[in-house]
Amino acid sequence: MKGNIKQISWNLTKYISLLIGAIVVLIPPLVVLFSSFKTKIEYLNTDKLSLPDSFLNFENYKVVFEQGNLDVAFKNTAIILVISLIGNVIIGSCVAYALGRFDFKLKKVILGAYLVAIMIPSITTQVSTYGIITNLGVNNTLFAPILLYLGADVLMIYIYLQFIESIPKELDEAAMIEGASYFTIFTKVIFPLLAPATSTVIIIKAIAIYNDFYIPFLYIPSEELSVVSTVAYKFMGPFGGEWNVICAGVIMIIIPTIVLFLVLQRFVYSGMTNGSVK
Amino acid sequence: MANINYQSTLKSSINKSIRDRLPTISYKTQRKILLFSFLIVPLLLLCVFTLYPALQLFYLSFTYWDGFSPTKDWVGFSNYRDIFINPEMFSVFKTSLYYLGGGLLQLFLALYFAVLLNSKIRARNVFKSILFMPYIMNSVAIALIFTIFFSPEGTLNTILSLVGLDSLQHSWLGNSNLVNYALASTSIWRHMGLSLIIFLGVLQSIPKEIYEAAKIDGSSGWNTFRYITLPSIKKVFELNLILTVSGAISVFEIPFIMTKGANDSMTFVISTVDTAFKYSNFGLASAMSVILLLIVGTITLGQRLLLKERD
Incomplete structure (x- = not known):
C-alpha cells in the first residue's frame, strides 16, 4: 500500500x-503566434495572452512578406544551405576516406592540424578572418558565408572519421580483388555505407x-544578400513600432524548421545524438 | 602498356564507366592521386579559414590597426595591458557567470527531463518534441520572441498579474539587476532540448535488463538512478559541462539582439565585435580574441586530456 502511494505520487x-x-516552452512562441493575427490597435490594447479577434487576419503576414524582404532571405538561405x-x-x-583508410607520411600532421582546429571556435577568430575574407575579395558576397561554413568548422570531419572506422576494411579488400579502383571503392562502397554519418x-x-546570425551579420550586410537571420534582425527597424507585424515575420521564419523537424524527427534525434558523442 | 589498355577500353564501349579504365593505373599511383585530390581542397580551407586566422590573431594582438590602413603599428603588449587595467573587462567576465549558472541549471533540468522521458510515460514523443523544439528555432526569432516575453507590457508581466503577483512585475530587460537573469534563462530555454536529447540517447542505450535486475534485487528508484544511471552518463555529462563553460564565455546572439549589451548585459564577444567593427580597433579586439581563444582552448584541451587518461 505504501509503495503504491509512493508510485502514484512519483507518477x-x-x-x-x-x-x-x-507550458514554459510553448507559451513564449504561442503569444507571438496570437499577436501575429492581431491588428496594431488590438495588439496594444489587449494583454499578451489573449486570443486574437480572428485567426484569419493575415494582414500582418502580407505586410511582412511584401516589405520585409523575406523572399530574398529565403532564397539566399536556400542557396547557402544547399552549397x-x-x-x-x-x-x-x-x-x-583519405585519413581513415591510408597510411602516409603527413597523416599524423594532418590529424594533428584537425585536432588543433576543433579547439579553435570560429567565433574567436572572426577579427582576423574578416581581413582574409576582405583580401580574397568575397566580402559581401554569398561566397563569404559558404567558404566559412566549409572551412571554419571541422565537426563534419570528426563525425565521418569516427564512422568510417566502423566500416570493415574487408569490404575495401574484396572490392580491390575484383579490380575496383580506390575511387570506385569510395563512391560505390564507402560513401553509401557512410549514409548515417551523412544524415x-x-x-x-x-x-x-x-x-546562424554571426557570420551573415558580419559578412553579408547588404540588403539583397539578406538571409533569414539578418532579415529578422532588421525587422526591428522598419516595423519598430509594430510588434504585431514583427510577430508575423517571426512565425514565418520558424514555421519551415518546425515542419521539417516534425517530418524528420527520428533523423534529427539520431543526428543530434551521434554528433555530440564524438 | 597503360596507354594500349586505355585505347582498347575506349574502343570497346563508350558506355563503359570510368571505373573500368582506372584499375589500369597501379594502386600506388592511384593512391597518390587520390590522397592529393581528396585532401588538397579541405586542407586549403582548413589553413585559410581556421589555422591562419588563429595565428594572425596573435600577430594582430601586438599591433595597432584600424582594419583598413596598410600599416599595422607594432605596439607590443600594450593591448593586453589595456584589457587588464580596464575595469569594464571584469564586469564582462562577471556577466559570463550568469550564463555559467544558467548552463548548469540547464544541464540538471535536461537530465531530470531525460530521466522522466526514459521512464514509462504516456505521450512521451509529444513531450520530447515540445521540449526539444526551441533548439531548432532561429536564434534571432528566439531573441525577438523573448524581447516580447520580457517587455514591460509583455508575457511574463501579464502572467504575474494574472496570478496576483503584480508586485513582482519589472522591466526585465531594462533593469541591470535583472537583465542577465532574463537573458540567461532565454539561453536555458533555447539549449535545454539539445542536452535533453543527448542525455536521453545515452539513457536509452543502457540495457533494460540491468534495470529489471535492479528492481528484482529490490533497489529503490533513487539507488537505481545513483548506481546505474549516473555512472553511465558521466562521460556525456562532462562533455556537456565543457560545452556549457565555453558557451557561457562566448555567448553572443541572444544578448546582442535583445539588449545590444546595454544595462550591464555586455558579454565578451559583443565587446570584441564592437571594439573591432564599431570602434575599428582591430589590435585591441585581437588581443581580446586571443584571451578568449586561450580560455576556451585550455578548457577543451583539459577535457580531451582528461578523457584520454581515463580510456
Missing part, C-alpha cells in the same frame, strides 16, 4: 513536471547554418 510528479516544462551542405558532405567524406552532418549543419 504525478512526472506528469506535472513534464506539463510545466511543455554548404553538399560541400560539407564531400569534404567530410573525402578527408575521412548526421546534414542535420547538424543545416540547423547550425539556418540559425
Whole structure:
C-alpha cells in the first residue's frame, strides 16, 4: 500500500513536471503566434495572452512578406544551405576516406592540424578572418558565408572519421580483388555505407547554418544578400513600432524548421545524438 | 602498356564507366592521386579559414590597426595591458557567470527531463518534441520572441498579474539587476532540448535488463538512478559541462539582439565585435580574441586530456 502511494505520487510528479516544462516552452512562441493575427490597435490594447479577434487576419503576414524582404532571405538561405551542405558532405567524406583508410607520411600532421582546429571556435577568430575574407575579395558576397561554413568548422570531419572506422576494411579488400579502383571503392562502397554519418552532418549543419546570425551579420550586410537571420534582425527597424507585424515575420521564419523537424524527427534525434558523442 | 589498355577500353564501349579504365593505373599511383585530390581542397580551407586566422590573431594582438590602413603599428603588449587595467573587462567576465549558472541549471533540468522521458510515460514523443523544439528555432526569432516575453507590457508581466503577483512585475530587460537573469534563462530555454536529447540517447542505450535486475534485487528508484544511471552518463555529462563553460564565455546572439549589451548585459564577444567593427580597433579586439581563444582552448584541451587518461 505504501509503495503504491509512493508510485502514484512519483507518477504525478512526472506528469506535472513534464506539463510545466511543455507550458514554459510553448507559451513564449504561442503569444507571438496570437499577436501575429492581431491588428496594431488590438495588439496594444489587449494583454499578451489573449486570443486574437480572428485567426484569419493575415494582414500582418502580407505586410511582412511584401516589405520585409523575406523572399530574398529565403532564397539566399536556400542557396547557402544547399552549397554548404553538399560541400560539407564531400569534404567530410573525402578527408575521412583519405585519413581513415591510408597510411602516409603527413597523416599524423594532418590529424594533428584537425585536432588543433576543433579547439579553435570560429567565433574567436572572426577579427582576423574578416581581413582574409576582405583580401580574397568575397566580402559581401554569398561566397563569404559558404567558404566559412566549409572551412571554419571541422565537426563534419570528426563525425565521418569516427564512422568510417566502423566500416570493415574487408569490404575495401574484396572490392580491390575484383579490380575496383580506390575511387570506385569510395563512391560505390564507402560513401553509401557512410549514409548515417551523412544524415548526421546534414542535420547538424543545416540547423547550425539556418540559425546562424554571426557570420551573415558580419559578412553579408547588404540588403539583397539578406538571409533569414539578418532579415529578422532588421525587422526591428522598419516595423519598430509594430510588434504585431514583427510577430508575423517571426512565425514565418520558424514555421519551415518546425515542419521539417516534425517530418524528420527520428533523423534529427539520431543526428543530434551521434554528433555530440564524438 | 597503360596507354594500349586505355585505347582498347575506349574502343570497346563508350558506355563503359570510368571505373573500368582506372584499375589500369597501379594502386600506388592511384593512391597518390587520390590522397592529393581528396585532401588538397579541405586542407586549403582548413589553413585559410581556421589555422591562419588563429595565428594572425596573435600577430594582430601586438599591433595597432584600424582594419583598413596598410600599416599595422607594432605596439607590443600594450593591448593586453589595456584589457587588464580596464575595469569594464571584469564586469564582462562577471556577466559570463550568469550564463555559467544558467548552463548548469540547464544541464540538471535536461537530465531530470531525460530521466522522466526514459521512464514509462504516456505521450512521451509529444513531450520530447515540445521540449526539444526551441533548439531548432532561429536564434534571432528566439531573441525577438523573448524581447516580447520580457517587455514591460509583455508575457511574463501579464502572467504575474494574472496570478496576483503584480508586485513582482519589472522591466526585465531594462533593469541591470535583472537583465542577465532574463537573458540567461532565454539561453536555458533555447539549449535545454539539445542536452535533453543527448542525455536521453545515452539513457536509452543502457540495457533494460540491468534495470529489471535492479528492481528484482529490490533497489529503490533513487539507488537505481545513483548506481546505474549516473555512472553511465558521466562521460556525456562532462562533455556537456565543457560545452556549457565555453558557451557561457562566448555567448553572443541572444544578448546582442535583445539588449545590444546595454544595462550591464555586455558579454565578451559583443565587446570584441564592437571594439573591432564599431570602434575599428582591430589590435585591441585581437588581443581580446586571443584571451578568449586561450580560455576556451585550455578548457577543451583539459577535457580531451582528461578523457584520454581515463580510456
